[in-house]
Amino acid sequence: MIHDIAFVGLGNMGGPMAAHLAAAGYRVTGYDLAATARARAAARGVAVAGSAAEAVEGADLVLTMLPAGPHVLDAYRELTTAAARGALFADCSTIAVADARAAADLARAAGHRAVDAPVSGGVAGAEAAGLTFMVGADDADFAAVQPVLAAMGRRIVHCGASGAGQAAKICNNMILGVSMVAVSEAFVLGERLGLSHQALFDVASAASGQCWALTSNCPVPGPVPTSPANRDYAAGFAAALMAKDLGLAADAANATAVPAELGRRAAELFADFARGENAGLDFSAIIHALRKEPA
Numbered sequence: 001m002i003h004d005i006a007f008v009g010l011g012n013m014g015g016p017m018a019a020h021l022a023a024a025g026y027r028v029t030g031y032d033l034a035a036t037a038r039a040r041a042a043a044r045g046v047a048v049a050g051s052a053a054e055a056v057e058g059a060d061l062v063l064t065m066l067p068a069g070p071h072v073l074d075a076y077r078e079l080t081t082a083a084a085r086g087a088l089f090a091d092c093s094t095i096a097v098a099d100a101r102a103a104a105d106l107a108r109a110a111g112h113r114a115v116d117a118p119v120s121g122g123v124a125g126a127e128a129a130g131l132t133f134m135v136g137a138d139d140a141d142f143a144a145v146q147p148v149l150a151a152m153g154r155r156i157v158h159c160g161a162s163g164a165g166q167a168a169k170i171c172n173n174m175i176l177g178v179s180m181v182a183v184s185e186a187f188v189l190g191e192r193l194g195l196s197h198q199a200l201f202d203v204a205s206a207a208s209g210q211c212w213a214l215t216s217n218c219p220v221p222g223p224v225p226t227s228p229a230n231r232d233y234a235a236g237f238a239a240a241l242m243a244k245d246l247g248l249a250a251d252a253a254n255a256t257a258v259p260a261e262l263g264r265r266a267a268e269l270f271a272d273f274a275r276g277e278n279a280g281l282d283f284s285a286i287i288h289a290l291r292k293e294p295a
């Protein structure tokens with residue numbers, strides 16, 4: 001049974017996730033390099049340590065929610081020597097499958113256990129404890145981590161062995177990135193053909209063009225009042241994060257010699273779009289680039 005949790009990386013996602021664990025009765029000790037993140041977490045019931053190494057002392061579970069693969073590997077190099085032998089390491093960041101497997105290898109080499117558990121659902125999902133977790137783990141480690149993840153999420157899917165959670169995450173987001181480009185291109189073409197946004201939505205949302213990018217995150221204002229397009233594309237899911245995830249998918253396609261032509265093209269489009277001031281816009285704002293107008 002897990003009681004003591006170290007939570008490293010208390011940012012937009014990690015902050016609310018750690019707060020839910022504390023509210024669920026776990027003893028949560030957190031750490032973040034940023035003082036503002038530490039202060040916000042402390043205000044939400046997380047005990048804050050003086051360093052990441054101090055946070056993991058005595059922890060049964062070491063959770064990380066960090067920006068990218070190099071941060072996770074650096075943290076694992078330090079924390080696997082600081083944690084008590086046999087601790088369970090669970091990384092929830094979105095990182096390359098190869099980095100997830102390397103992180104798990106580092107943990108196991110130091111006598112620990114390891115799972116990858118990336119999430120979807122964004123900051124709103126983290127705040128509402130409504131995340132989906134995609135878990136790469138053996139059966140025993142999945143059983144151990146599952147109740148903890150359930151305090152932060154609604155769906156916990158065991159995807160396979162180490163790395164399988166990250167694989168599921170980047171495959172899902174490749175579908176999402178490509179489908180957002182397809183939906184946006186269809187709206188732009190419809191505009192040029194004199195079709196109203198609402199008419200195209202009414203047809204496609206009830207026909208074979210139906211998908212989440214259309215019916216939940218519609219890239220034009222109007223048909224779906226809650227979509228980011230209705231609030232000047234305030235994220236939502238930031239274009240920079242979509243560019244990052246599609247980059248990871250393209251790297252994985254290279255490593256496995258998969259053509260993934262649309263996934264690679266979507267990666268290029270989002271990488272170009274998310275440079276500079278568009279980075280923080282919702283990824284559905286890509287429609288402006290596809291119309292070739294400023295966002």
Ligand code: NAD
Nearest residue numbers: 009011012013014032033034037065066067093094122123
């Ligand atoms: P964030 O930048 O808000 O938070 C990351 C935190 O890690 C920052 O507060 C930073 O100070 C801290 N940090 C960096 N290196 C550290 C270290 N060595 N020790 C301690 N703290 C350190 O990012 P986020 O939005 O919370 O995203 C975290 C991860 O979740 C990323 O991998 C991202 O791709 C993934 N993710 C984000 C979303 C989203 O909508 N924001 C959705 C799904 C997945």
